[in-house]
Amino acid sequence: MISHLHTRFFLTLVGSLAAFAVGGIVFMHVDDGGRVVHVVHSFIIFPALALCIGIATYPLTRRLLRRLERLEQAVDALGAGDLSARVAVEGRDEVARLAQSFNRAAGRIEELVAAHKRLLANASHELRTPLARVRLAVELIGESADPKRKAGLDGDIAELDQLIDEILLASRLDAVADPGADEEVDLLALAAEECARYRDVRLDGVAAVRRGDPRLLRRLLRNLLDNAQRHGAAPIEVRLTRLPGSIEIAVDDAGPTLSAEQSQRLFEPFYRPAATERNVGTGLGLSLVRQIAQRHGGDAAYRSLEPHGNSFVVTLPLQA
Amino acid sequence: MAERILLVEDDARLAEMLSEYLGGAGFRVVHVTLGAAALERLAAEPCNAVVLDLMLPDMDGLDVCRQLRTKSDAPVLMLTARGDATDRIVGLELGADDYLPKPFAPRELLARLRAILRRRGNGAASEAPLCFGRLEIDRAARTLRIDGAERTITSYQFALLVALAENAGRVLSRDTLMDLVKGEALEAFDRSIDVHVSRVRAAIEDDARHPRRIITVRGAGYVFAKAQD
Ligand SMILES: Nc1ncnc2c1ncn2[C@@H]1O[C@H](COP(=O)(O)OP(=O)(O)O)[C@@H](O)[C@H]1O
Numbered sequence: 001m002i003s004h005l006h007t008r009f010f011l012t013l014v015g016s017l018a019a020f021a022v023g024g025i026v027f028m029h030v031d032d033g034g035r036v037v038h039v040v041h042s043f044i045i046f047p048a049l050a051l052c053i054g055i056a057t058y059p060l061t062r063r064l065l066r067r068l069e070r071l072e073q074a075v076d077a078l079g080a081g082d083l084s085a086r087v088a089v090e091g092r093d094e095v096a097r098l099a100q101s102f103n104r105a106a107g108r109i110e111e112l113v114a115a116h117k118r119l120l121a122n123a124s125h126e127l128r129t130p131l132a133r134v135r136l137a138v139e140l141i142g143e144s145a146d147p148k149r150k151a152g153l154d155g156d157i158a159e160l161d162q163l164i165d166e167i168l169l170a171s172r173l174d175a176v177a178d179p180g181a182d183e184e185v186d187l188l189a190l191a192a193e194e195c196a197r198y199r200d201v202r203l204d205g206v207a208a209v210r211r212g213d214p215r216l217l218r219r220l221l222r223n224l225l226d227n228a229q230r231h232g233a234a235p236i237e238v239r240l241t242r243l244p245g246s247i248e249i250a251v252d253d254a255g256p257t258l259s260a261e262q263s264q265r266l267f268e269p270f271y272r273p274a275a276t277e278r279n280v281g282t283g284l285g286l287s288l289v290r291q292i293a294q295r296h297g298g299d300a301a302y303r304s305l306e307p308h309g310n311s312f313v314v315t316l317p318l319q320a
Numbered sequence: 321m322a323e324r325i326l327l328v329e330d331d332a333r334l335a336e337m338l339s340e341y342l343g344g345a346g347f348r349v350v351h352v353t354l355g356a357a358a359l360e361r362l363a364a365e366p367c368n369a370v371v372l373d374l375m376l377p378d379m380d381g382l383d384v385c386r387q388l389r390t391k392s393d394a395p396v397l398m399l400t401a402r403g404d405a406t407d408r409i410v411g412l413e414l415g416a417d418d419y420l421p422k423p424f425a426p427r428e429l430l431a432r433l434r435a436i437l438r439r440r441g442n443g444a445a446s447e448a449p450l451c452f453g454r455l456e457i458d459r460a461a462r463t464l465r466i467d468g469a470e471r472t473i474t475s476y477q478f479a480l481l482v483a484l485a486e487n488a489g490r491v492l493s494r495d496t497l498m499d500l501v502k503g504e505a506l507e508a509f510d511r512s513i514d515v516h517v518s519r520v521r522a523a524i525e526d527d528a529r530h531p532r533r534i535i536t537v538r539g540a541g542y543v544f545a546k547a548q549d
């Protein structure tokens with residue numbers, strides 16, 4: 001197949017050479033003896049030729065570059081999560097075809113992500129409706145039931161709800177950028193609230209307010225506290241420390257220090273050391289913590305404590 | 321006369337249980353499964369409030385809500401699943417009065433249902449009651465309820481509670497808190513803010529020694545929890 005772009009370059013080049021030839025003829029004249037005299041000196045020829053080609057091809061390249069720029073912008077926008085990004089298809093050359101392919105691919109991605117979201121929304125609803133039934137059933141049993149057993153059932157329901165939330169959240173965060181909520185979040189207040197869910201968790205910290213998704217940040221704290229409670233040992237302490245330009249949230253506990261091999265893999269999804277297997281859990285908790293931290297421009301890390309104990313540290317940048 | 325609730329829920333067993341539960345709390349429940357049926361039903365006979373599931377087989381619950389709004393001004397409580405875009409549900413865009421994610425605590429459903437009904441009763445212009453789990457703070461009537469049962473505190477303490485609740489999720493220093501309730505006549509000058517807070521706690525906390533609603537933040541002040549049960 002003949003390349004449109006190539007043809008156009010070729011034609012433009014031929015055109016500019018022709019222009020140069022015509023120019024050359026104009027600047028030639030015949031002297032008294034009938035000999036052709038070149039008025040234009042050879043050292044001007046090449047620059048002049050280059051200039052001619054440059055001028056002749058300028059509109060073509062400029063237009064081409066503009067179109068490529070637009071395409072680049074669309075690709076960037078798609079990459080940044082704007083799934084509705086498309087480019088206008090102009091002409092019938094390779095760039096146009098590239099634009100068409102891009103639009104097709106972007107359309108497909110948009111469709112898939114929408115389907116994925118629908119599936120998640122449905123799964124969330126389908127899983128939670130029966131859970132709501134169980135919760136109502138517990139309530140309907142009424143006062144006659146053993147309150148301890150009722151409380152136990154409520155705890156089981158909460159645990160199941162938590163697992164569903166974790167699994168759905170993991171697959172939602174993996175999906176292409178979903179901007180999520182963006183609100184002013186008082187991190188110290190959030191930490192205080194989450195610590196109050198447990199007895200004997202100490203909170204020590206400075207005031208820190210930043211924008212973010214409150215639901216995700218709550219999940220981050222809850223996962224860390226939940227881990228300290230289930231896998232670690234008392235005393236558990238949450239510390240909020242101000243660093244230049246960022247805030248550090250550490251959840252410390254006094255359990256036996258993790259081995260180097262374990263600590264390296266903690267943040268991998270589904271990683272659970274053999275010793276943990278009898279505890280309930282998905283192994284998604286810490287990977288979610290990291291994903292949430294990264295979503296807010298920060299990160300999560302593990303630090304061992306002296307002489308024993310484990311510390312999970314989340315660093316979040318504070319906007320100016 | 322018992323207040324009539326239109327329940328729009330496609331899960332038959334959940335609907336049956338909800339009818340029983342709400343019936344036990346003194347409501348008359350009319351159940352329909354489909355969005356279209358809900359709109360018909362509402363046109364035929366008025367009801368005091370609508371409990372509407374977000375996902376219905378025939379229509380999106382949000383569409384139902386929008387159409388319902390054009391036909392009736394009964395308050396709407398949406399049942400959603402956690403993670404749904406809830407900010408769109410409540411407020412001007414769709415007109416639901418409140419929402420509750422599944423699996424909800426049944427008593428919270430009752431509290432919220434009562435709150436939206438009371439809000440209509442108080443007159444639409446009045447401030448909506450604040451609901452935190454089973455706790456209900458009716459700013460217009462200056463009453464406080466847990467599980468529908470009224471608790472009494474002094475008016476200064478009520479003002480303190482409102483100041484805290486309106487700033488839920490934010491640490492308030494003692495000074496800020498005092499400023500917020502400055503207009504209130506302090507009935508006992510010798511009591512510090514901490515004493516008043518502990519009185520409020522005694523009224524609203526399940527276990528005042530381990531408060532979950534009003535939490536002390538060492539060296540900073542108090543925070544009213546945003547997520548309560
Ligand atoms: N505070 C902690 N102390 C000891 N081990 C921990 C702690 N936090 C996490 N771990 C280990 O890391 C593993 C992964 O944690 P996580 O991703 O939250 O999954 P899960 O809690 O579901 O097992 C846990 O199974 C546990 O072995």
Ligand SMILES: [Mg+2]
Binds near residue numbers: 227281284285
């Ligand atoms: Mg965990």
